[in-house]
Each structure stands twice: as structure tokens, then as C-alpha cells.
Amino acid sequence: MKNGILICVLVLLLAACQQPTVYVFSENLQEEQRKQLDAALNTQNLPYEYVELAIPSGFGEATLLLSSDKIYQKETEQLATIMQGLGYEPQVNYTTRSNHFYGDGNIGFYLKNADSNSQFVMPKQLRTTQCSDDKYNDLVVKFVNEHVDFTLPSGAVVRLKWEYLYGYVVIYYKSYSQTYSHSQPLVNTPFGAKPSDTYTFTAHVNNPGWLDCSLQIVYVD
Known part of the structure; x- marks a missing residue:
């Protein structure tokens, strides 16, 4: 027993x-x-x-x-x-x-x-990277209050609305939006590996091609 x-x-x-x-x-x-x-x-x-x-x-x-x-x-x-x-x-x-x-x-x-969300601070200026179409890489993207300005290869500036929502950066274009997730990877530069703020796009869009890109700022200094 x-x-x-x-x-x-x-x-x-x-x-x-x-x-x-x-x-x-x-x-x-x-x-x-x-x-x-x-x-x-x-x-x-x-x-x-x-x-x-x-x-x-x-x-x-x-x-x-x-x-x-x-x-x-x-x-x-x-x-x-x-x-x-x-x-x-x-x-x-x-x-x-x-x-x-x-x-x-x-x-x-x-x-x-x-x-x-109230603690989130968006960098004022980034550049496009990892674009599906190479011609849109390295475009200047400026964030000002609730607006974001894309400077296109032609020199034209397109202003869109954006917000930080549920942990993602969201940029609105016509009837749809592009969403970006944030990370802080090290990026190889001529001065060695440097920190960055990188916003990776979460969905591919057919048009416009410059929204089919990630956004990044690399801190060299």
C-alpha cells in the first residue's frame, strides 16, 4: 500500500x-x-x-x-x-x-x-532604405508634427499624414496606409558599426513605390 x-x-x-x-x-x-x-x-x-x-x-x-x-x-x-x-x-x-x-x-x-505612445519621439529626418525599387533608396523623409514630407527623385515634395499607433509608425496615403515597426540595429558604415533608428515597412505596396521602403537614420557621431 x-x-x-x-x-x-x-x-x-x-x-x-x-x-x-x-x-x-x-x-x-x-x-x-x-x-x-x-x-x-x-x-x-x-x-x-x-x-x-x-x-x-x-x-x-x-x-x-x-x-x-x-x-x-x-x-x-x-x-x-x-x-x-x-x-x-x-x-x-x-x-x-x-x-x-x-x-x-x-x-x-x-x-x-x-x-x-506619449514617450515616443520620432526622428525629424530619415532616409529611405531597403526599397523594392532601388531608385527610391536614400530619399529624404522629414517628420513635422502630424505631417511627413517625402522628397521624390524629381525634387517634388509629397506631404502625408502620420501617427504613432499601437507601437507602429503609420503613414496614410489616399485610402490606405503603410505601417512601420521600429528597431535599433547597428549599421556598418565607413566609420565602423553605428547605432540607428530603423523603421521597417510591414507590407508591400504597388503604388507609390517610395512607400515600399524602410526608413532609417544612422548616428555616426
Whole structure:
């Protein structure tokens, strides 16, 4: 009888060890938001713990990072619902076991405060880069308040409206828009690798071609 009880205990312990963990990264959350998040996380099935590390700049405001070796569909849906309940639209990314957090179904939960938009500062002047059509590379793009000016190869200046929305720069052209995600990669220059602010376009557009480009400023000094 004792052996039977011992076997049951061992089985339960092994099951507990194999249960995945949700690693929670948060940024700029207000106290009330943090309380709401804690309450919501307590309603889902998995254990979780907060990680005091910065959220990668390439991530949107709400990102779920899943272990590609094992995916728990039901639990992922619960976490996505929590993000939606807090007013965010979750984005799902995948990673491999080489990331020490994410093996055996562990999940990364990344959440940035939507109100952090007020802390965003757009560089005043950038240049186009990585254009689908090379002739549009290196155009001057100036941001002034709610307007952005593109100086075309002909010298003509086209003024459009823009805004920073849900972690993305959005430029509006006629009936559609172009969206850019922000990152800060090092860029090789004649003076060595230098930091940059890079805004990578997220969708290809057929017309105009100068919106089918990323935007970048490289800080040489």
C-alpha cells in the first residue's frame, strides 16, 4: 500500500515538473493595469512568473512567444484572451529551445502599456532604405508634427499624414496606409558599426513605390 502511494506521489511530481511556465514581461504598466493583469493571469491554467528584463524593441505591444517544440493550444488561447481583455491585439511569435526560457512548451507573455505612445519621439529626418525599387533608396523623409514630407527623385515634395499607433509608425496615403515597426540595429558604415533608428515597412505596396521602403537614420557621431 505504501509503495502504491509513493508511486502516485512520484507521478504527480513528475507531472508538475513537466508543466510549462508563462514568463511575463511587462513595460510601462500602470498600477491598475498591473492589478488587472495579475487577476487575469490567476484565472488561466499555467504557473507564471514575472521577468525583470526589457521587452525587445522589435516586439509589438502584446506578443506571445511560443516554444516551437511543444505548443499548448488551449493555454495559448487563454493568454491571448487575457491580452484582448486588457485592450490589446496579441501577436504570436515562435522560438526554439536555444532560447533558455522556451523549451517544453514554456510561453513568453510580453505586454507594453498602450499609453507609452506619449514617450515616443520620432526622428525629424530619415532616409529611405531597403526599397523594392532601388531608385527610391536614400530619399529624404522629414517628420513635422502630424505631417511627413517625402522628397521624390524629381525634387517634388509629397506631404502625408502620420501617427504613432499601437507601437507602429503609420503613414496614410489616399485610402490606405503603410505601417512601420521600429528597431535599433547597428549599421556598418565607413566609420565602423553605428547605432540607428530603423523603421521597417510591414507590407508591400504597388503604388507609390517610395512607400515600399524602410526608413532609417544612422548616428555616426
